[in-house]
Amino acid sequence: MLKLSIQLNQEMRSVNMKKSRQIIQLILLVSFLIPFSHVSAETVSEVIPGGQSVGVKLHTTGVIVVGFSPVQTDDGKVSTAEQAGVKTGDIILQLNGEKIENMNAFIQEMKKLEESKKPVELLLKRKEHIFPLSINPIYDVKDEAYRLGLFIRDATAGIGTLTFYHPDTKKYGALGHIIMDHQTKKPIDIYNGKIVTSDITSINKGKNGTPGEKKARFSMDDDSLGTISINSDYGIFGKLNNESILKNHNDPIPVAKSNEVKEGKAKILTVVEDDEVKSFDIEIISSVPSKNPETKGMVIKITDPELLKKTGGIVQGMSGSPIIQDGKLVGAVTHVFLNDPTSGYGVHVEWMLNEAGLQIESDEELNKAS
Structure with missing residues (x-):
């Protein structure tokens, strides 16, 4: 830290005060975005399995560029942002030194430019890189205002399935896979989010080459069931602050490590109508007992006649449905095979728990407890 301070002071002497402020601002922002190392995880032996359908709303860090909207000028249509090097999927963190937390903040800052032709200074995040641009x-003759030629958004919504809930820590896990922006096809870098109750209204059955889909009814104005703090390869995670979604499904069951999962019969918990969680038969075709986190550690097949009749197999919105084998929670449904909607991938619950800051108790710890 001392070496960094000395180096920074030396650099600041050789640039003007404006540049100095930009350097300090950039360093502080980068420091804020770099995550701390994980603290020691809470050990668990049981969790409450989910299966409930939930509405999901994510707010991005800053605003995300989802496309370009060329500005009408006397010389034709132009997007100066695209010409300057902005790319779809970039996240705008600051505009002229002001932090951008949502669409409204961006719009308000742009309004300040109505009487100015000065360049706009953006601070962008692209993957792991943060840089100014x-x-x-340019003046839009149609709207009579200055524009950058961007389409931006600060939130996205959808549905998924709750996988587990740990009542001691209030932590939950859902979906079993990362949420991607449907326009940019890139992972959503979240600022915060929430989950709410959701009722399934209808289902489009899956067919070869076309994934099916759950249709749900929910409102993001409803009371929050819980927060979303992590959007990772293993799902979304946060804390449940309202246990009403569990209803009568609140009995904990043991959790299994990846090396305990075996090929053979199992069940999934999911909702196919209204908000009723039901159990359906599946078969675990294969399971790779990896010592390292793996997003597609299982291949599963739907065998339940009732579920096949209603959905055709695995459908969108079923992601996160808990997989139970021999009375233990072993994983969650994550993906469907496009050429065979009756089959798909699952993730081992061990890796979802780890992502939530929970760790399955070792045999030694269980023996001591007993």
């Missing part, structure tokens, strides 16, 4: 706004 200067763009000349």
Whole structure:
């Protein structure tokens, strides 16, 4: 830290005060975005399995560029942002030094440019890189305002399935896979989010080459069931602050490590109508007992006649449905095979628990407890 401070002071002497402020601002922002190392995980032996359908709303860090909207000028249509090097999927963190937390903040800052032709200074995040970019706004003769030629968004919504809930820590896991932006096809870098109750209204059955889909009814104005703090390869995670979604499904069951899962019969818990959680038969075709986290550690097949009749197999919105084998929670449904909607991938619950900051108790710890 001392070496960094000395180096920074030396650099600041050789640049003007404006540049100094930009450097300090950038360093502080990068420091804020770099995550701390994981603290020691809470050990668990049981969790409450889910299966409930939930509505999901994510707010991005800053605003995300989802496309370009060329500005009408006297010389034709132009997007100065695209010309300057902005790319779809970039996240705008700051505009002229002001933090951008949502669409409204971006719009308000752009309004300040109505009487100015000065370049706009953006701070962008692209994957793991954060960098400044200067763009000349251009006058839109149609709207009579200065524009950058961007389509942006600060939130996205959808449905998924709750996988587990740990009542001692209030932590939950859902979906079993990362949420991607449907327009940019890139992972959503979240600022915060929430889950709410959701009722299934209808189902489009899956067919070869076309995934099916659950249709759900929910409102993001409803009271929050819980927060979303992590959107990772293993699902979304946060804390449940309202246990009403569990209803009568609140009996904990043991959790299994990846090396305990075996090929053979199992069940999944999911909702196919209204908000009723039901159990359906499946078969675990294969399971790879990896010592390292794996997002597609299982291949599963739906065998339950009732579920096949209603859904055709695995459908969108079923992601996160808990997989139970021999009375233990072993994983969650994650993906469907496009050429065979009756089959798909699952993730071992061990890796979902780890992502939530929970760790399955070792045999030694269980023996001591007993």
